[in-house]
Amino acid sequence: MGDKTISAGYAKLLELFTHEYFHAWWVKRVKPSVFIPYDLTHETYTNLLWVFEGFTSYYDALLTARSGATDTESYLKSLSETLNRHYLASAKNRQSLAESSFDAWIKYYKVRTNRSRSVTSYYDKGALVAMALDAFIRKESAGKHSLDDVLRYAWQQFKEVGKDYAGIDEEMMPELIFEATGIDVSEKIDRWVYGCEEPDYKRVLKTMGIDLTEEKLPIERDVLQATLSGTNVLKVSQLDEAGAAELAGLCVGDELLAIDSIRVTKSNLEKLLNRYRQAKTFSLHVFRNGLLKEFFLKPRKADVRKIKLSVNSGGRAFCRWLNR
Ligand SMILES: [Zn+2]
Structure with a gap:
């Protein structure tokens, strides 16, 4: 299936299947501690949707590509769509990822016409921060570790469901990542998750073997x-x-x-x-x-961008990222 071209719609559907399947591990089993036990009679607030929905959104397209069900082109398209959607969402400079997660009950699912402007998406920015953390871990550990190790480690720690099962606390994330990889990401999380700073996506993607260029806007x-x-x-x-x-x-x-x-x-x-x-x-x-x-x-020049992604020459980092 690897090189067979499939339609964009079918690729999206496969990524959605991966997303929901991934939740069997990441949300159904490993979950925020405030969800234990899950009380459906009232709203349960958590800052951790950037981890649970964001990481899942990062891995949905990535794992679909790693499995060979989608090709490189589909994967880059999916990633560039996430980046372009995120660039268009002006709230990214006002609402942090952690706040977006916490306010999901009152904002994200109360759809208004200006949602893209008033809410930072913990799906999109969560996925992009996951990618940036992945790139940082790979770079700092000279390719020895990746975000995959963090998820494997979390699975080992949290897979047993019993009466002592506690789930993940918000403060645990940097610690968990450090235990799994030996890399300290606490400063990155402070800036990208609790602050409104953006990772330098051009640099992040370069680490993954991808060139980011800007295209002319419609x-x-x-x-x-x-x-x-x-x-x-x-x-x-x-x-x-x-x-x-x-x-x-x-x-x-x-x-x-x-x-x-x-x-x-x-x-x-x-x-x-x-x-x-x-x-x-x-x-x-x-x-x-x-x-x-x-x-x-009054016409004015746009400050938004449209980005295009391509695998850079050599492509070894990209192959490692996609386990190829
Ligand atoms: Zn989800």
């Missing part, structure tokens, strides 16, 4: 800082926080009708935006809940 992301979807009717499906479209007053769900009074379609969108990108302001007409509205937009 024009509406570049000029409006919004995502439009649909073919006949262009609808605003996402807005960057404090991006040009949001500052102009647009909302998710608005149907874009005209740019500077010229009817806009998917086929002339690029031409129109290119024409007006240097303008001081231009008008936008939209339908919102069936009402025609006019807004004035």
Whole structure:
């Protein structure tokens, strides 16, 4: 199966299966101590979803690729999607991973149109921090250890279910990683999990044998800082926080009708935006809940990026990472 090309949708489905299967070990058995015993009659708060959902999200795509069920290309696509989603989520600078985990009850699953802007995903950033910790452990131990050792060690420590079974406490994570690998990651966890700092993903990926480059953005992301979807009717499906479209007053769900009074379609969108990108302001007409509205937009250059990943020459680190 290794080199057979499979559709992106099927690759995603396989990763989802891996994710849920992985939970049999990592959440069903090894779990946060506050989940023991699990009381379903009230909300149970934990800061550890970055470990339990984040690590699981890291390993879902990685293990699917290691098994040979998905190929290198599918894996890099999945990883770059996680990075791009994370780059778009402006809340990453405001809400730490630990807070995002703790607030899951009141925020993550209360879906609002601006979720991507108000919540840091403990799935996405959790997976990226897992990768960064993995890279750090591999580098510091000169390839002797990896995050895999941490999970194996945790399994050994926590697999027995009995009356003394206690689960993982929040403060235990750096200690557990140190016992499994001899590498001290406490400072990294403080910065990446309890603070809002981001790992240097370019460096992290280099350790794993992957080059990170930036691609040109689609024009509406570049000029409006919004995502439009649909073919006949262009609808605003996402807005960057404090991006040009949001500052102009647009909302998710608005149907874009005209740019500077010229009817806009998917086929002339690029031409129109290119024409007006240097303008001081231009008008936008939209339908919102069936009402025609006019807004004035000041175009500005996007500060978000679109990243592309490729295996760097040699690729030995990448092969080691994927157990190939
Ligand atoms: Zn999960």
